[in-house]
Amino acid sequence: MHISKRLSNLTPLIEQNEISRLQAVIESTKTTDDINSLIIHHCVSQADAARMCGMSLNTFKDRVVEAKEQGVIDDVMFESNKYLYSLGHMHALMDWMGIPKWSDKNKGNIIINVVNQKGGTGKSTTVISLAAGIALRMNERRRVLIIDLDPQGTLQQVTAPRLRDSDASSELVLSAVDIMLGSEEKDSDYAQLIANGYTHQEILEYSILKTHIPNLDVLPSFPTDERFSQAAWMEYAKTGELMHVKRLKSKIIEPLSNHYDLILIDTGPHVNPLSWSALEACNALLVPVCPRKLDWVSTGQFLSNLPEQMSYLPSKGDNVKFFKAITVNYDEEQGRDIEMLHQIKTVLGRDVLNATIKRSSAFEAASRNYRTVFDLRKKDNLCPDRQLDKAISSLNDAIRELLLTLEDVDFSEEN
Structure with a gap:
């Protein structure tokens, strides 16, 4: 049999045994717990969040209440007796407040x-x-x-x-x-x-x-x-x-x-x-x-x-x-x-x-x-x-x- 023909015959066998891309991505995709752990790792305290937004802590708290009422953000995390703002919270808040970005x-x-x-x-x-x-x-x-x-x-x-x-x-x-x-x-x-x-x-x-x-x-x-x-x-x-x-x-x-x-x-x-x-x-x-x-x-x-x-x-x-x-x-x-x-x-x-x-x-x-x-x-x-x-x-x-x-x-x- 001609080599090119033999190689052509291999194609369906290779395709049948090929690991799907979805499987490959899923294997490297983090679990929900892994993702939550990373999200928490990048969270900032309420004081740091206020500083990043360039306002006093009391003013920031008032704006957060307003943002929640308008559906801008969902509830923030509360761990170890302190509030934690995720990167998602901060992006949404800073955009809503009109804080300039690049x-x-x-x-x-x-x-x-x-x-x-x-x-x-x-x-x-x-x-x-x-x-x-x-x-x-x-x-x-x-x-x-x-x-x-x-x-x-x-x-x-x-x-x-x-x-x-x-x-x-x-x-x-x-x-x-x-x-x-x-x-x-x-x-x-x-x-x-x-x-x-x-x-x-x-x-x-x-x-x-x-x-x-x-x-x-x-x-x-x-x-x-x-x-x-x-x-x-x-x-x-x-x-x-x-x-x-x-x-x-x-x-x-x-x-x-x-x-x-x-x-x-x-x-x-x-x-x-x-x-x-x-x-x-x-x-x-x-x-x-x-x-x-x-x-x-x-x-x-x-x-x-x-x-x-x-x-x-x-x-x-x-x-x-x-x-x-x-x-x-x-x-x-x-x-x-x-x-x-x-x-x-x-x-x-x-x-x-x-x-x-x-x-x-x-x-x-x-x-x-x-x-x-x-x-x-x-x-x-x-x-x-x-x-x-x-x-x-x-x-x-x-x-x-x-x-x-x-x-x-x-x-x-x-x-």
Whole structure:
């Protein structure tokens, strides 16, 4: 039998034994108790809530009574003889009170492609850590979305999002690639939803998974997303054009422009049409760099080749308005990375953030427990307290500097 025929015969057997996406998501989805624990972890006291809203405690109490009467919030939690306000409460209250947030500045959507073709540089950890840290900044209340374009699909496991409906069996889990390829895949879930009368916008919004942080969402990926590059190359063979790379922007980013203030795109360590689609869709580049000699050599080669890659894209790279590198996994305790850090700063100059994300066992502990480091509690003893403090402190420093440098750029379409 011809090899291609034998491979074709394997297809139905593979499909029969394939673990469904729903099962994969459910396995990494937290229980109600887990979610409640994380919600409580991020709660604030009544005094802190009043301070965040910029008012006295008595005034805040009066406004809360009014908000409850109007149905703005439900009852707050009361534990250990004190009131606890969840992130959901705080978002609803601050919006109702008209407390300014980042989107009021109206400087356009920021779409950051976190990219480095060198594997093992901590891209996914960087993405989820930055996204969670930014989403937790209540003074700005940015609406944050992670688009996972790495077919390994690690981000949906780390964030462990909740399914929205109690009836999990009714859920379809679509990835960004499913939506980008859309109705051209005639037997796909996307095509079936279109046939059932759903619009593209409805399918897109339906596919986004919520997390325990109210303003942080995830559009997941799965191993089958590898087929995007194959479809793009086949189209290129027929037409001589790589039009597929425009689909992330047109089919996902633009329809969500009013839904999110900041979108972070995580790509795999590949140079292919799927990673190029992120380059075409973004307006900012963030390159994680490990201060190790071999990592820096590989990253340097990637940065040297990046302009040529961008020149082949439809936009020619004109869409990118911001570029920074960020040093990650920096080991300050052993002193072994200081020389490489100086070399990186010498070469990149102002194009590398001064703040570094430091090496810490807290990141491994968070990943093992399907959390971000911001979700870890010292009383759970998942890592040494000092390691957790170091991880959170370095992340907050990096986030603060990143956001300040982003402030200098106008990302509005008119600009």
